Amino acid sequence: MKILQICNKVPFPPNEGGSIAMNLLTDGLLNADCEVKVLAINTKKHFVDIQTLPAQYRKKTNIEAVFIDTSLKAINAFFNLFTSKSYHIERFISNDFKKKLIEILNNDCYDIIQLETLYVCPYIETIRNNSNAKIIYRAHNIEHLIWERTYKNIRNIVKRAYLKILTKRLKRFEITVLNKIDGIAAITQCDAELLAELGCNKPIVNIPVGFYLNSLPEKNSNYEFPSLFHIGSMNWIPNIEGIKWFINKVWMKFNEQHPHIKFYIAGRHMPDCFKNLEDINIVNLGEVDNAYLFMQSKAIMIVPLLSGSGMRVKIIEGMANGKTIITTSIGAEGINYENNKNILIADTPAQFIEAIKYCIANKNNIDTIGNNAKLLIENEYDNAKIVLNLIDFYKKVC
Numbered sequence: 001m002k003i004l005q006i007c008n009k010v011p012f013p014p015n016e017g018g019s020i021a022m023n024l025l026t027d028g029l030l031n032a033d034c035e036v037k038v039l040a041i042n043t044k045k046h047f048v049d050i051q052t053l054p055a056q057y058r059k060k061t062n063i064e065a066v067f068i069d070t071s072l073k074a075i076n077a078f079f080n081l082f083t084s085k086s087y088h089i090e091r092f093i094s095n096d097f098k099k100k101l102i103e104i105l106n107n108d109c110y111d112i113i114q115l116e117t118l119y120v121c122p123y124i125e126t127i128r129n130n131s132n133a134k135i136i137y138r139a140h141n142i143e144h145l146i147w148e149r150t151y152k153n154i155r156n157i158v159k160r161a162y163l164k165i166l167t168k169r170l171k172r173f174e175i176t177v178l179n180k181i182d183g184i185a186a187i188t189q190c191d192a193e194l195l196a197e198l199g200c201n202k203p204i205v206n207i208p209v210g211f212y213l214n215s216l217p218e219k220n221s222n223y224e225f226p227s228l229f230h231i232g233s234m235n236w237i238p239n240i241e242g243i244k245w246f247i248n249k250v251w252m253k254f255n256e257q258h259p260h261i262k263f264y265i266a267g268r269h270m271p272d273c274f275k276n277l278e279d280i281n282i283v284n285l286g287e288v289d290n291a292y293l294f295m296q297s298k299a300i301m302i303v304p305l306l307s308g309s310g311m312r313v314k315i316i317e318g319m320a321n322g323k324t325i326i327t328t329s330i331g332a333e334g335i336n337y338e339n340n341k342n343i344l345i346a347d348t349p350a351q352f353i354e355a356i357k358y359c360i361a362n363k364n365n366i367d368t369i370g371n372n373a374k375l376l377i378e379n380e381y382d383n384a385k386i387v388l389n390l391i392d393f394y395k396k397v398c
Contacts, residue, residue: 008116038064134183139310144174315343
């Protein structure tokens with residue numbers, strides 16, 4: 001089976017949630033003897049020099065990338081208000097990318113063209129005009145839901161009103177896409193059901209983010225206890241919003257009662273607002289060399305998400321590493337968890353403090369929760385099995 005995977009960013013190296021999710025499927029499809037070509041948008045925010053990628057990866061994927069400056073520009077955002085178009089989507093439209101896509105489609109035939117995220121869906125018409133391949137939309141999130149949850153948490157009236165307008169336009173575009181494709185691979189069952197409620201009458205399958213447990217380093221039983229940590233892409237608005245909330249509403253109070261415990265923050269693109277917090281026992285490590293070794297060196301993983309959609313890849317990775325994770329109901333969406341068995345759910349500051357106190361008072365219990373979390377990943381999120389389900393879906397659509 002020949003597959004063209006069109007990505008909204010270069011999926012390699014897989015160093016944040018979106019690229020990890022895309023690369024896992026690329027790798028799984030290749031291991032299942034599919035032929036995969038990757039075409040990616042190369043953005044300023046996630047720019048990758050293709051020639052610096054491993055030769056083996058370039059050979060296997062025949063990757064090509066086209067630069068599009070998707071940066072937010074105040075003047076473009078202002079004039080966009082006088083149109084009915086989604087500014088989120090308009091930033092990803094490029095004649096150069098369209099030309100490269102037409103060139104690829106004219107040079108080869110594909111069975112499946114997989115669109116990774118909503119942001120490459122403006123090219124559906126170009127695909128239809130130049131290929132007979134079936135189009136599968138891989139919905140990483142319900143995009144408008146992320147922004148809907150985000151603007152509702154914003155106090156600035158002007159900013160909130162502006163984001164509300166953008167969110168409505170994004171939702172309208174998202175709904176129009178649903179029946180222009182041949183099938184949808186949703187990243188969670190919750191998202192699959194919501195897409196159906198939004199009016200999708202095309203086949204939908206739940207294809208979650210998988211994991212290769214054999215990719216993990218040997219488990220470290222000598223982790224720092226007690227300790228708390230968070231790791232994630234720190235240029236993603238829900239992560240920034242969640243950590244600010246946690247520091248102000250949870251950590252400040254908890255730290256007064258437990259001044260001997262440290263909270264470690266790690267991740268790419270760390271904002272200045274999270275620097276110089278050592279005086280309240282927050283250690284900012286920025287980007288770490290090895291996320292898994294960092295996870296294994298600490299005790300309790302904190303994921304305080306107040307907005308977002310889809311599946312949090314870092315939670316899957318943390319569970320695979322046998323970590324006890326405290327997160328919100330939104331953070332755990334899409335994961336087939338059992339509260340207090342393989343994860344701890346906390347939606348209020350008081351619940352977070354109670355969960356943290358429980359963990360530091362019950363080391364044996366958090367080891368059990370972490371082991372149960374790892375077992376869940378082994379049983380339900382094996383990447384090889386997930387990819388075979390996707391291939392079966394391809395065949396049904398074809």
